[in-house]
Amino acid sequence: IDLQSNKVVGFEALLRWNNPALGYINPADFIPIAEEIGLIVPIGEFVLRTACMQMQQWRKRHAFEGAININLSGRQLIDSNIVDKIVTIVESTALPFQSVCIELTESILMDHSQETLDKLEKLHRLGFLIAIDDFGTGYSSMNYLKRYPLDSLKIDRSFIADLPHQANDISITKAIIAIGKSLGMKIIAEGVENNDQLDLLKTFQCDMAQGSYYGKALTADQAEQFIAAQFASIS
Numbered sequence: 001i002d003l004q005s006n007k008v009v010g011f012e013a014l015l016r017w018n019n020p021a022l023g024y025i026n027p028a029d030f031i032p033i034a035e036e037i038g039l040i041v042p043i044g045e046f047v048l049r050t051a052c053m054q055m056q057q058w059r060k061r062h063a064f065e066g067a068i069n070i071n072l073s074g075r076q077l078i079d080s081n082i083v084d085k086i087v088t089i090v091e092s093t094a095l096p097f098q099s100v101c102i103e104l105t106e107s108i109l110m111d112h113s114q115e116t117l118d119k120l121e122k123l124h125r126l127g128f129l130i131a132i133d134d135f136g137t138g139y140s141s142m143n144y145l146k147r148y149p150l151d152s153l154k155i156d157r158s159f160i161a162d163l164p165h166q167a168n169d170i171s172i173t174k175a176i177i178a179i180g181k182s183l184g185m186k187i188i189a190e191g192v193e194n195n196d197q198l199d200l201l202k203t204f205q206c207d208m209a210q211g212s213y214y215g216k217a218l219t220a221d222q223a224e225q226f227i228a229a230q231f232a233s234i235s
Contacts, residue, residue, distance in 0.1 A: 001210065002208055008226065008227060010066040012068075012070075041076055056093050062228060077108055101128070102128055102131070104133060105133050151186060152186040153187055154188045154189075158191075160193075160201075163196070164196050188207065192214070193211055193212050
């Protein structure tokens with residue numbers, strides 16, 4: 001949600017697994033296993049294709065111009081053909097590249113390899129947006145903030161949870177926003193749950209927020225209803 005206009009400006013595509021035999025399985029449980037055995041690559045391609053197709057439908061039905069944020073794993077990024085794969089999948093859905101934001105964690109960027117930099121720069125030149133996810137929980141190196149082509153920085157929910165009552169979290173959040181904005185990035189607060197957090201983030205001039213304050217994770221159909229309700233309120 002854009003904190004200036006209070007409008008929906010994007011969604012993050014997340015996996016949920018309801019297994020007939022095992023019930024609900026937390027992503028924190030199955031994603032690491034998928035990474036370890038190599039299944040994260042086809043899963044990642046499925047997520048990218050499905051999310052882009054969904055966003056294209058929303059563009060056609062509701063003239064929705066927001067972005068879809070999609071997480072890219074380290075195993076996907078080391079694939080020498082990852083850029084071509086991403087381009088091919090997104091082109092097959094006819095979604096504009098600038099409507100896709102690739103989210104990466106800090107740990108993925110810490111290898112500082114020229115190959116990783118080249119891939120991200122190529123994606124960025126094509127129009128894809130690049131975001132750092134869960135900022136502040138990894139190595140938090142200032143070096144990659146200047147090295148990589150980053151459009152946005154997402155403040156981890158662990159710093160937002162105790163706002164505005166924890167002085168250290170206030171200072172850290174304010175500093176992250178100031179650093180990111182000085183480098184020309186958009187700043188997104190994750191895990192926003194109440195109005196007090198929101199008011200403080202607005203005071204610090206944070207650009208966007210996501211979290212249960214606006215609603216729990218939605219299915220595609222529920223998200224479309226959310227979009228339709230916004231446009232109905234505007235008209």
